[in-house]
Amino acid sequence: MIALHSRAWWRATLALCLGSIIVFVNLYAPQPLLPALREWHGVSTLAAGLVMSAATLAVALALLLFGPLSDALGRGAIMRLTLLFSALASLGLALVPGFEGLLLLRVLQGLMLGGLPAVAIAWMGDEFEPRALSAAVGLYIGANTLGGIGGRLLGGAAGEWWGLEAAFLLIGGLSLVAVALFWWLLPRARHFRPAPLSPRTIAAGLAAQLRHPPLVGAYLIGGLSFLVFINQYSYLTFRLSEAPHGLSSRWLGMLFLTYLGGTLGAALSGRITRRFAQPRVMATGIGLLMLGSLGTLGGSLTGILAALTLNAFGFFLAHATASAWVGLHARGARGSASALYLVCYYLGASLGTLYLEPFWRLWQWPGVVAASLALLLVPLGIALALGRRDSDRPRQGSGRPPASLPQTSARRSSRPQADL
Structure with a gap:
């Protein structure tokens, strides 16, 4: 090794x-x-x-x-x-x-x-x-x-x-x-051991995760939050390319430096979840995403950039915590559980344009913000419900992994999903 x-x-x-x-x-x-x-x-x-x-x-x-x-x-x-x-x-x-x-x-x-x-x-x-x-x-x-x-x-x-x-x-x-x-x-792989490719086993592992409500809740939190977060950037490029801002492609690319707020949010998620329950942290991240969305309604470019930075911090705080939640609550087949989380994550991103476009056509950017806030109420409610359902669960970092997992596996699986 x-x-x-x-x-x-x-x-x-x-x-x-x-x-x-x-x-x-x-x-x-x-x-x-x-x-x-x-x-x-x-x-x-x-x-x-x-x-x-x-x-x-x-x-x-x-x-x-x-x-x-x-x-x-x-x-x-x-x-x-x-x-x-x-x-x-x-x-x-x-x-x-x-x-x-x-x-x-x-x-x-x-x-x-x-x-x-x-x-x-x-x-x-x-x-x-x-x-x-x-x-x-x-x-x-x-x-x-x-x-x-x-x-x-x-x-x-x-x-x-x-x-x-x-x-x-x-x-x-x-x-x-x-x-x-x-x-x-x-390097060349030295410890890989091939396993039989069994569609039945794969399907059974995926189905088991979809029957576990705490995991389904995390999948919805990740997918719906990313739907809003990533597609807001797309519609902002249309908004800011027009008057009164008139930003060119080069400056529109600079908008994404606000992602550094997300880097900070993901990095701090582990520390924060050692003090507060994971569902509460997810709800806080979604709340910050909602607050940042409201902040983008202002006309000042500086204010919009500050709001996007807050958006990124809140989203990645929720995303990192939700992905760690999946690792800690998976019932066997942790690879399948993590794969399903990422599928929902990217599926949300791909559906965002279809959801937000009618609001953009009717009311431009205020319509996008209103649609975002309405949709974010769903993952916010799910996070709060997970908190009520799982109030007695062991906290991340408490040193008490789920009984079905060895100590090293629990620590390893609590890593955030490595995707933006």
Whole structure:
């Protein structure tokens, strides 16, 4: 097994962090380009938003596909090949004719982008000692954040300076270089043991999690909260690209620096849940997301940025706590439980445009905020209900894992999900 801070640990951790950055750069780079894509192809805001929604929906489907496949076929090959095809898809986005072709390629790219998130932590679990695993996952989560921010900044700046095609060519070209480095850095798996690919066993594990109300509640909290959070950014790009702000793609990409508030929220979630019950922390995070949404109604750009930072802090506080809740309350098949959480998470992101678009058409940004607040009442109520139902549960960090899990497994599974 790979020991903490050994040469192999640094090499493998660097490879997986690099792979994570590649995934989220390619997934989110088009987001600040949505107004330009709408104008270039002459489509509606709903159609332009599908550039993001279609890809995130495909990521959600891929998580259910690649996890079981990796148990049978191995994880390294899946990560290498899906990253390669993801980079090639970005190059293709610069060349594909027509908006329909662009959407189809984004769906295919989303399927490939789901490969690494579906299996990266499982690869670490196979190869790393427990202490090495914990440290590597922390760095991997940080790389998720860097990829999400970096992709939007790179896409926005390149789109403004050189145009849409050049932006996708640049992202694809840089990704290919990074993929080559990933292939070289990632060590060969030495402790993987293939398992039979049994659809019946997989289905039974997924069904068991869906019959457990505390898990279903967390799935809804993650999915509905992310639906609001990520799609607000998309509609803000349309709002701020028009008068009176008139921001260009480069400056729209800078909006996503407010994600750093989410980095802080996720980092503090563990400390906060050692003092307060997890459902209360989830409810607090959702409340902050609601408060930040209200703050975006002001006309000041500075005020909007401050509100988005509060949004990010609140959302990632709730998201990190909900994902840890899933790890602590799963009934066996923890991989299936975590996969279902991520499926709901990305499914929420993919459905957000369909939900918010009618409100945008009727009332523009105030309509988006009103629809957001109305929907957020659902996960807020679920979090409060989980608190009443589970008031006697052991607190995260209390040192008392669920009886069905060994101590090391409980600590490992309480890590936040490593996805933005």
